[in-house]
Amino acid sequence: MIYLDYVATTPLSDDIYQTYTQLLKKYFANADSAYRLGYEVNRLMETSRAKIASMLHVKEDELIFTSCASEANNLAIKGVAFQYQNRGRHIITTAIEHSSVANTCRELAEVFGFEVDYLSVDNQGHIDLEELKSLIRPDTILVTTMYVNNEIGVINPIKDIAKIIKTVNPKTKYHVDMVQALGKLPVDLNDIDLATFSAHKIFGLKGSGLLYKKHSTTLVPLINGGQQEFDLRGGTSNACTNIVLAKTIRLALESQKAHYDYVKKLNDFMREEIKKREALVINSPEDASPFILNISAPHYKPEVLVHDLESSGIYISTKSACSSKATEASHTLAAMHLDEEVAISALRLSFSHLTTMDELKTFLKALDESLTRVRKQR
Ligand SMILES: Cc1ncc(COP(=O)(O)O)c(C=O)c1O
Structure with missing residues (x-):
């Protein structure tokens, strides 16, 4: 083949497979259970979160485990839209986003009445920064662009985009879909408010995603439930999957x-x-x-x-x-x-x-x- x-x-790495299957047998307890078995699972999950935070140079409570990058994109975009809708209802994205971003923006426009502008691209897939500058308004609450496009591989100048956003309207949040960049290109979350990642693109597990959310950004949760993931995503933690994500990211970054x-x-x-x-x-x-x-x-x-x-x-x-x-x-x-x-x-x-x-x-x-x-x- x-x-x-x-x-x-990507195929699952042997190393991740070994670690994951060992964890699954032993750490079956609910990470929120108030007894030793639960505490132990919770400790391992929080250790994983801390390790990822250190690798990405962010704080632990700025990372939310999700079931995939599609979910993380939904949470970032709808979460910001619902949270900041009183400040403004205008969103900017590009014409070449992954369906989990494109369809989320479309739903916000068609079902919830937000206004979405789409940055055009040239015949090489590059956006025009001048167009971005001209589209940002006082009521623009979010700009969402990918880092690396999943069909043609075009790389967006995310540092320049962030700079323009913060100059024209410092209140506008910037979300970046980094799924096709992690483990391939440098990831710097300094000027970015939200970013999404997926484990199965870097030889990790399917059903494992991550959302980075800067402290200064607030989200309305999409899955209401218990206190998991800082009240932003209810549901019993997929603990072993989350535990093994740190190793998945470490292996990707090391090589x-x-x-x-x-x-x-x-x-x-x-x-x-x-x-x-x-x-x-x-x-x-x-x-x-x-x-x-x-x-x-x-x-x-x-x-x-x-x-x-x-x-x-x-x-x-x-x-x-x-x-x-x-x-x-x-x-x-x-x-x-x-x-x-x-x-x-x-x-x-x-x-x-x-x-x-x-x-x-x-x-x-x-x-x-x-x-x-x-x-x-x-
Ligand atoms: C750029 C980009 N964003 C988001 C996703 C969705 O990732 P997941 O499969 O983890 O939902 C993909 C996967 O195809 C992708 O390539």
């Missing part, structure tokens, strides 16, 4: 530089190879995250190519797994105003430290064969 879809999810350098070489190789092929074009900008390479095979049906490659044991995707059921062009490529044929024929390749050069060569050979075998259908 050749797996080139690490952006969709970040080496993995980045390695994957950059893979990406450089692939770009050169793709450029040699007339049937293909590259959609990811040159300065994108090297972990993602979005290409198109104009006039071929991407899902036909994906299934043809699958029959050779090769796994790639057409777009984000969360939007894979939709048949039209991805909203990211549509927002880039690419040629229609390019936009509807995209293939997303994504790499990790587990990807080998031999795998990429085998993939290229199989892709060449697929392009010959699968007839152009449009």
Whole structure:
């Protein structure tokens, strides 16, 4: 099998698997139970939180364990919107967010009457900072942008965005979806009010997410219940999952530089190879995250190519797994105003430290064969 879809999810690390299964057996007690077994689970969970806080250079009570990054994005965006709605009802996001941000903003507009502005992107996926500056108003309560886009890998200048927000309206909160950045690019939470992370993108468990929320930011909770997670997320703690998150993040950060350098070489190789092929074009900008390479095979049906490659044991995707059921062009490529044929024929390749050069060569050979075998259908 050749797996080139690490952006969709990663295989579980052996190390995390071992630790997690050991924890599960022993630490079954409710972390909120008022007896020794419960205290012990709670202590381990809070130790994990403290370790993560130290790695991310934030305070322990600024971290909220969630069930996934989608939940963390919902909590951050709706939580801010509901909390600060008396201050203003205007939100700014970008046209290329993950569905968990895009659909949350859409719901806030359609169901709750908030006003949402979408920053446009150029044909490389870059936003325009001048446009951002012009959109921020006295009633703007939130700006939410991703750090690294999950389809084309474009990197947003989050430091510059934060600076503009805090200059134009210091009361506006800035939330960043950092799911595709953690363990890959430097994460600095200094100028950011809220940030989201997911464990299964960094060889950790599925069903494990994290929200960073600065002390100065207040949220209305979405899951009302007990006192868990500082009253921001009711429900019995998924303790062992939360305990093992510290190790997951530590392993990702420890090898970040080496993995980045390695994957950059893979990406450089692939770009050169793709450029040699007339049937293909590259959609990811040159300065994108090297972990993602979005290409198109104009006039071929991407899902036909994906299934043809699958029959050779090769796994790639057409777009984000969360939007894979939709048949039209991805909203990211549509927002880039690419040629229609390019936009509807995209293939997303994504790499990790587990990807080998031999795998990429085998993939290229199989892709060449697929392009010959699968007839152009449009
Ligand atoms: C940029 C981005 N944000 C959010 C998510 C959602 O993560 P999760 O699967 O943990 O909900 C993903 C996953 O595809 C993503 O790529």
